[in-house]
Amino acid sequence: MLKNKHLKDWSCIVSKQMPHLSIPQAIGLATWSFGVVMTKSSSLTQVSHFIAQLNGEKPNTVRQRLKEWYQEAPAKKGVYRRELDVSGCFAPLLLWVLSLLPKNVEDIALALDATSIGDKFTVLSMNILLGGSGIPVAWCIVGAEEPGSWKPHWQKLICVVQGVIPANFRVIVAADRGLYADWLYQLIESVGWHPFLRINHQGTYRLPSQQTWQPLAHLVRQGGQSWSAEVVCFKTNPLSCTLLARWDLDYKDPWLILTDFKPEEANVLWYGLRSCTECVYRDFKSDGWQWHNTRLLSPQRAERMWLVLAVATLWMVILGGTHENQSLASNFPQLPLGHTALNQPPSLKKGRHLSCFLKGFVTLMANLLNNIPIHLERWSSFPHTPVDAFYACNSS
Template sequence: MLKNKYLKQWSCIVSEHLPHLSIPQAIGLATWSFGMVMTKSSSLTQVSRFIGAVNEEKPNTVRQRLKEWYQSGKAKKGEKRSTLEVSSCFAPLLMWVISLLPIDLERIALAMDATTIGNKFVVLSINVLLAGCGIPIAWSIVKANEPGSWKPYWQKLLRQIKEAVPNGWTVIVPADRGLYAPWLYQVIVEAGWHPFLRINQQGLVKISSHGQWQPLDALVSAPGQSWSGQVVCFKTNPLACTWLARWDSGYQEPWLVLTDLSPQRADALWYGLRPSTDCVYRDLKSDGWQWQNTRLLDPQRAERLWLAMAVATLWMVMLGGEAENQFPEPNLS
């Protein structure tokens, strides 16, 4: 039973936007995210103590309830045991974020990125770039150094959120150099979205199908230069695309970005949105929920706790706006 009125209000908001969750699941998610925001920590002990104090409960009672929330159904007590399916929350999370945007915006940036949690996990996440930060809306967590390709994880994540974006919206998908792959470019295009994938300077490019191959760094070779146009990129696994190159003063190297948008519709500066996703990792780790100190070892449990951190991050962004529907528009024009 929730006695604290603010926790109760937040639980109602969480349940409204994630209506498929059972009442215990929604209350657990609201309690975790509420406690994280108030304590600036994802520590089970700290959150349990805080919730116990504000909700007039014994900390150990809260601790057991919060611990069971991220466990699998088999590990829980009682007859009506169920496992929270985190992926079922991805599309509703994205729809929640979209509901906060100006109704005439009709465009959004979804960044793909990977981050490590010590030597325990690698988190593959898709983050909405909004208000100068990234809000996780879909993720998979795998054990660090686990063999195998990340391709199936990324493909599944993109499928799970595709239907949440309204028809007709412009969606750009930035990703840093370490994630570029021909299949990733194609999967994003097939979703009806626009890849904005940064690549390394190594490789060859030709400006026309009958042109000569030349090094990728030949067209933009010094600070202050920029270039955009349709090209065939890479002699091995060639890709016909738009190539955006920009080298601003003060930077050690240029941005080289591949997209399917025409040169007239795209700007390399849009890639400047992607570093906003680095902010979310700082918020989830050292600057915010301190998740780098997690003792969890099971990836599935970690994914459930990541859901609470995602909702906590979303709430912080909501609180940071002048009103829930007043956010700075992503600069895509």
């Protein structure tokens, strides 16, 4: 039984957005994510002690309830216990995020990335990128030393959410050099999205009208240069695509991006959105939930905890972005397409003192102290950062 009004309010929001969950599963998700936000920790001990004091319960009682929430069915007490299917939450989670974006937005940026948690886990994550931050919407966690290809995992994650984003949306999917594969490019294309995959510059390419293969390393040889064209990339496993190249000053290596956009339709700077993924991991770890200190050993239990952390992150990012919109409206939508501000290398620090994530946390604490009920509002526009040029240039 939930006794605290704020926890009740948050539970109602979570239950509404995750209607496929049973009542105990939804309340467990709400309680976990509420406790994680309030303690800024994913520690079972800290969250259970906080919730116990909030609800007037014994810490061990709360601890057992929270622990059972992420356990598999055989490990739980009782005959009719069942385990949470995390993959079934990906579509509702993505729909929840989409419902809070500005009404005029029809362009979405996703990033595929892999991160390690010490020598325990490798997390394969699909993140929606917005407001200089990001929110995981689908993921798979495997043992750090687990053998085998990641291909089946990426295929499953993409297939689970492919029909969620409206067909009229333009979706770019960015990934760094370590994840490039021709099958991944083709998979992204096959679901109606647009690959935006970075590659190394050691390979070769040729123009469709020529037979001579040229080194990718010769495209842009110094800072300040850019190039784009339709090409056939790689002599082995050739791929017909558009190649975007740019080398900005102070960057160690050039950006070489493969996409299915026509050269005149795409801007290589959109790849700068992918850096928001680094903010996601920072929010999960040092800035937020201290996930790097987890004591979980089971990948399946870790996947369920990632749902908690994803919901907590959604809450903070959306709340912080709403507050930022209210305090400083973005000027990007009013800028002409050729404006110099839309053609600068992306910088997450420029024009922002706090990330949307941290601003959300500060805003929540102030709201609670001012007796403002817990709520989430649709963004009126994207928060003001240079990396949001993608949305500003392409929103209807």
